[in-house]
Amino acid sequence: NAGVTQTPKFQVLKTGQSMTLQCAQDMNHNSMYWYRQDPGMGLRLIYYSASEGTTDKGEVPNGYNVSRLNKREFSLRLESAAPSQTSVYFCASTSDRGPNYGYTFGSGTRLTVV
Amino acid sequence: AQSVTQPDIHITVSEGASLELRCNYSYGATPYLFWYVQSPGQGLQLLLKYFSGDTLVQGIKGFEAEFKRSQSSFNLRKPSVHWSDAAEYFCAVDRLQGGSEKLVFGKGTKLTVNP
Numbered sequence: 699n700a701g702v703t704q705t706p707k708f709q710v711l712k713t714g715q716s717m718t719l720q721c722a723q724d725m726n727h728n729s730m731y732w733y734r735q736d737p738g739m740g741l742r743l744i745y746y747s748a749s750e751g752t753t754d755k756g757e758v759p760n761g762y763n764v765s766r767l768n769k770r771e772f773s774l775r776l777e778s779a780a781p782s783q784t785s786v787y788f789c790a791s792t793s794d795r796g797p798n799y800g801y802t803f804g805s806g807t808r809l810t811v812v
Numbered sequence: 813a814q815s816v817t818q819p820d821i822h823i824t825v826s827e828g829a830s831l832e833l834r835c836n837y838s839y840g841a842t843p844y845l846f847w848y849v850q851s852p853g854q855g856l857q858l859l860l861k862y863f864s865g866d867t868l869v870q871g872i873k874g875f876e877a878e879f880k881r882s883q884s885s886f887n888l889r890k891p892s893v894h895w896s897d898a899a900e901y902f903c904a905v906d907r908l909q910g911g912s913e914k915l916v917f918g919k920g921t922k923l924t925v926n927p
Contacts, residue, residue, distance in 0.1 A: 729912065729913060731914075731915070733917075738821070738919060738920075739919055740902055740917040740918055740919040740920050741856075741902070741904075741917040742917070743914060743915070743916070746912065746914065748911065748912040748913075754912070756914070788855070788856070790915070792913060792915075795844075795908070795913065799844065799863070800846075800858060800861060801846075801858075801906075801915055803855055803856045804855070805854075805855045806855050
């Protein structure tokens with residue numbers, strides 16, 4: 699089925715470890731996003747990519763890096779994980795604005811940093 | 813600051829009662845507006861969206877929302893709530909800014925449904 703695929707679904711890290719969250723979409727969307735969700739905070743934008751080869755900071759970028767590897771893939775890297783990065787991470791993509799415009803979200807990655 | 817406000821953190825209703833979840837935004841122009849629902853441990857499901865035209869929009873699961881420009885509001889309603897509607901609801905506003913679309917979320921309203 700067409701959509702946004704995130705891996706892994708669950709991950710436990712020790713403080714200071716690094717990891718990369720993977721996201722891929724097969725809808726030929728130009729724009730891709732990484733959000734984090736914390737209780738009582740809604741979803742907050744970490745980084746986004748408006749097109750292949752471009753990335754930009756969102757609301758909460760500190761402690762993260764991203765790579766738009768190609769049009770399909772947008773990865774999020776934690777270089778040195780901290781307990782404050784314990785969260786649920788969602789990747790999303792969207793096409794350019796038009797009649798069927800909308801965001802497609804992945805199923806999320808639940809990350810715990812101990 | 814540009815923001816999306818959901819004034820009610822938690823709402824409890826009885827099954828069969830009507831429901832209204834509030835959402836206000838502070839952007840100047842008419843943005844694209846969305847409502848999502850999230851069941852515990854699950855991802856986001858789109859309920860409905862508003863871009864332009866008729867200010868009353870119908871969504872899935874019997875939900876509707878009304879855009880009121882004068883009040884900068886996009887409230888979600890359902891005439892009769894079912895126990896399966898218990899979930900968290902997020903209002904979101906999409907803005908085209910600097911050539912890029914960004915989706916900004918409210919902090920959510922958790923709905924509890926009593927039998």
